[in-house]
Amino acid sequence: MTAVLTIARASVTEHFRRKLILFFLVILLLVTAGMLYLTLNDSLAADLTTATIGLATAASLGLLPFIAALSAVAVSMNNIGRPFSDGEAMLIMSRPLTRWQYALGRLSASFVVVLGLCAVSALLMQGVRLFEEGGLDSGLWGHWATTAFNLSILAAITTLVSSLVHAPVLAAFISYFVYSLSGIVATLYLLVTNSRVGGMAGALITAAWYLTPKTLVSPLLMREVESAGAAAALPGSILIPSTAGRVLWAVAYMAIMILLTFLVVERKDL
Amino acid sequence: MDAAVEVRGLVKKYRKSGRGISGMDLDIERGATFALLGPNGAGKTTFVKCLLGLLRPNAGTIAVFGEPAANPSSREGVGFVPETPRFADFLSAREVMRLHGGLIGLSGPALEDQIDMRLEAADLLDAPKRVKQFSKGMVRRLALAQALLGSPRLLVMDEPTADLDPIGRRTVRNQMAALTQAGATIILNSHQLSEVERLCDHVAIMNRGKLLGQGPIDELVPEGTDLETVFVDMVEKAGLP
Numbered sequence: 001m002t003a004v005l006t007i008a009r010a011s012v013t014e015h016f017r018r019k020l021i022l023f024f025l026v027i028l029l030l031v032t033a034g035m036l037y038l039t040l041n042d043s044l045a046a047d048l049t050t051a052t053i054g055l056a057t058a059a060s061l062g063l064l065p066f067i068a069a070l071s072a073v074a075v076s077m078n079n080i081g082r083p084f085s086d087g088e089a090m091l092i093m094s095r096p097l098t099r100w101q102y103a104l105g106r107l108s109a110s111f112v113v114v115l116g117l118c119a120v121s122a123l124l125m126q127g128v129r130l131f132e133e134g135g136l137d138s139g140l141w142g143h144w145a146t147t148a149f150n151l152s153i154l155a156a157i158t159t160l161v162s163s164l165v166h167a168p169v170l171a172a173f174i175s176y177f178v179y180s181l182s183g184i185v186a187t188l189y190l191l192v193t194n195s196r197v198g199g200m201a202g203a204l205i206t207a208a209w210y211l212t213p214k215t216l217v218s219p220l221l222m223r224e225v226e227s228a229g230a231a232a233a234l235p236g237s238i239l240i241p242s243t244a245g246r247v248l249w250a251v252a253y254m255a256i257m258i259l260l261t262f263l264v265v266e267r268k269d270l
Numbered sequence: 271m272d273a274a275v276e277v278r279g280l281v282k283k284y285r286k287s288g289r290g291i292s293g294m295d296l297d298i299e300r301g302a303t304f305a306l307l308g309p310n311g312a313g314k315t316t317f318v319k320c321l322l323g324l325l326r327p328n329a330g331t332i333a334v335f336g337e338p339a340a341n342p343s344s345r346e347g348v349g350f351v352p353e354t355p356r357f358a359d360f361l362s363a364r365e366v367m368r369l370h371g372g373l374i375g376l377s378g379p380a381l382e383d384q385i386d387m388r389l390e391a392a393d394l395l396d397a398p399k400r401v402k403q404f405s406k407g408m409v410r411r412l413a414l415a416q417a418l419l420g421s422p423r424l425l426v427m428d429e430p431t432a433d434l435d436p437i438g439r440r441t442v443r444n445q446m447a448a449l450t451q452a453g454a455t456i457i458l459n460s461h462q463l464s465e466v467e468r469l470c471d472h473v474a475i476m477n478r479g480k481l482l483g484q485g486p487i488d489e490l491v492p493e494g495t496d497l498e499t500v501f502v503d504m505v506e507k508a509g510l511p
Contacts, residue, residue: 007369013360091416269325270319
């Protein structure tokens with residue numbers, strides 16, 4: 001365990017020295033501030049309809065995890081491929097540690113960075129709410145907890161892909177594609193159910209369920225959308241509730257990604 | 271014999287080039303300063319990587335102090351200086367040393383004392399903040415400094431003096447001598463034959479993945495000749511790679 005922590009600590013230090021993380025942090029804070037302006041500004045509430053504000057809030061809530069997702073890909077796309085190809089991992093692996101410890105250390109560092117970014121945004125939101133409204137919003141904690149969990153899955157996917165594809169940008173594209181597969185299949189489902197080839201709908205919705213790593217839906221997003229009466233305007237796949245089955249499958253999905261990474265790294269020559 | 275390294279029937283073939291090591295038997299005694307010589311592509315680096323568990327052999331066994339090289343525990347007390355060292359660009363020399371010290375179980379004041387001592391010996395106490403700002407020579411000196419953490423009982427060095435200026439080379443030689451005096455075993459891959467003659471007591475010459483000869487340097491090199499002549503004769507007889 002000490003080896004995993006040692007690798008993770010060095011990797012986290014390295015991540016925070018890269019300007020890329022700072023860039024994502026600034027963008028995340030700007031969007032967070034924009035969303036707070038939307039939800040807390042009384043003059044906006046007077047000018048716009050509730051449904052419009054609800055939809056704008058939902059869009060912001062979707063944008064925040066998207067930016068955080070990009071940061072998760074950015075911190076994970078170099079986890080395995082680059083250090084194995086440029087020789088950095090060779091020196092570390094000449095120490096008494098196993099390859100899975102190395103991979104787990106790198107992945108843990110990605111988790112810490114992703115959680116850190118989510119925590120900064122969540123704390124900013126809660127801080128402003130506490131100041132403006134005098135209370136904390138439990139839905140916000142849920143929103144960021146689910147986002148952080150989903151992004152941890154994305155970090156696990158990216159780490160696996162980075163162990164197979166050494167070019168970091170290509171690894172990033174493939175990972176995000178895999179992460180988004182459920183959305184793509186769900187969109188296909190909507191198309192199919194509204195067309196003449198409806199027979200495929202059952203297979204597609206099943207595929208969407210199993211392909212989805214983005215399994216958990218933010219309780220805050222659900223609440224905002226429902227209170228705005230905007231549910232009908234959004235694609236059905238977004239509103240699939242986070243049942244126990246889906247949570248279990250999300251955990252299993254992440255475990256599969258991590259195990260596959262261990263298997264690939266174990267077979268790699270240095 | 272009390273061997274630090276025992277190699278039996280080692281075979282490692284690369285799928286793409288078909289090169290590697292084809293059937294190698296070798297014993298390296300504890301406390302020896304052992305040089306592995308050979309032309310480029312002879313299989314020296316492949317051997318070192320198999321020894322450190324970085325490559326999986328196709329056949330044969332390697333034991334380091336009696337432990338199979340595939341076991342991570344065989345690398346306890348082993349320091350390694352690769353041919354082209356690479357460190358995380360955004361870390362400082364001290365952070366690199368902490369990372370490697372942590373991986374061999376050092377921590378707290380004991381680790382910090384060792385880091386100070388090794389960085390001072392490598393003339394890196396006043397090094398730039400990040401490894402990415404280091405010159406090639408500084409990276410090499412850092413590679414040696416991390417390899418010496420914990421005073422290893424086996425030090426494996428792949429071309430350790432390449433890219434070093436004469437002062438850096440002398441530092442490496444002095445540190446090797448200190449380690450040998452402390453009873454450590456040293457394995458050196460090098461093309462610098464004069465350096466090998468000066469530093470090593472045992473030598474093996476390999477070509478095309480096969481050992482051509484091995485033994486104490488004074489037995490392998492007859493009086494009136496030198497290591498370079500013996501090396502060139504052996505490799506030419508076996509056929510250049």
